[in-house]
Every structure is written in structure tokens, then in C-alpha cells.
Amino acid sequence: MVFSLLFLHVCHPKDRANVVYCLYSGTQRHAAAEGKVKPVYTLDQVKPMVAEMSARMAQLFPEGISDVVLYGSYARNEAEDGSDVDIMYLVDAPRSVIAQRSWQVGSAAADLLLEYGVVLSPVVENRDYFRAHARTLPFFQNVQREGVRLRD
Numbered sequence: 001m002v003f004s005l006l007f008l009h010v011c012h013p014k015d016r017a018n019v020v021y022c023l024y025s026g027t028q029r030h031a032a033a034e035g036k037v038k039p040v041y042t043l044d045q046v047k048p049m050v051a052e053m054s055a056r057m058a059q060l061f062p063e064g065i066s067d068v069v070l071y072g073s074y075a076r077n078e079a080e081d082g083s084d085v086d087i088m089y090l091v092d093a094p095r096s097v098i099a100q101r102s103w104q105v106g107s108a109a110a111d112l113l114l115e116y117g118v119v120l121s122p123v124v125e126n127r128d129y130f131r132a133h134a135r136t137l138p139f140f141q142n143v144q145r146e147g148v149r150l151r152d
Contacts, residue, residue: 056108063093069147084119090127
């Protein structure tokens, strides 16, 4: 990954999740500046990229991935130039473990951004937590409403 020391200085929050966001955002800006961000893909073109991300996620979460759901503009068939690919991974790992591995998830997505020029935005959630809150949390409701399952 290429980013400047100035960027690291400006983006050095105490919150680890924000560090992942800042690093990922900086990588996205770098790819865009080099002309590596690609135009809109079809769902069939996005699936192999998601499959590669899923393979990396399987290594990060050996506890098991129970579901992979594409949501957002690609799931609604409304993607435009610059649209990210929103993916939810429902895993069997505890939420504390998911939080500990957030840095590696962001790093994997940033690597694929540099490789493909497409922003993959993975969200990892505990399967049981998602099921318990799917009817009450608006974000989870949205994923259920528009989501396209990519894994049986």
C-alpha cells in the first residue's frame, strides 16, 4: 500500500476502526489518483472479486462464514462510476474476535482495491447477532430487504 507520512499523521485517531478507515480511504484516493478506479461493473463481473475477498475472509475467520450478502447499489442494479461494492459477511466468530480482526479485513479490501481498482466494502457481523437484531436495526433491515445472497 502506498500512502504518505503526512496522511498517517493527519489520520491517526485513537480508535482502531478509524485507523482502518483512514488507511483504506487513503488507498482509495491513491488508486483514484493513478487512474486505477474502474467504471461500473456488472454483477457477473463483481462476483469473482467478491469470491476473492471471500477466500481471504475464510482465512481470517476459520470459525466459519455462514452467509455472504451483496447489498447496496450493486445489489439494486443502480451502481454508478465510483460506487463501492457492499458485502456483508455473517460469521460464527464472536463479535470481540470480529473487532480484533477489523484491521486485517480492511487490509484485504485495500489490497483488492489496488489489484482491481474497485472498492470492496466488507462488513463482518456475527451470524446470531444479525439474526437477533435483523428486525430492529435499520441497517440490518436494509441488508435483508435489498441483499443478494452470494453463498448458499
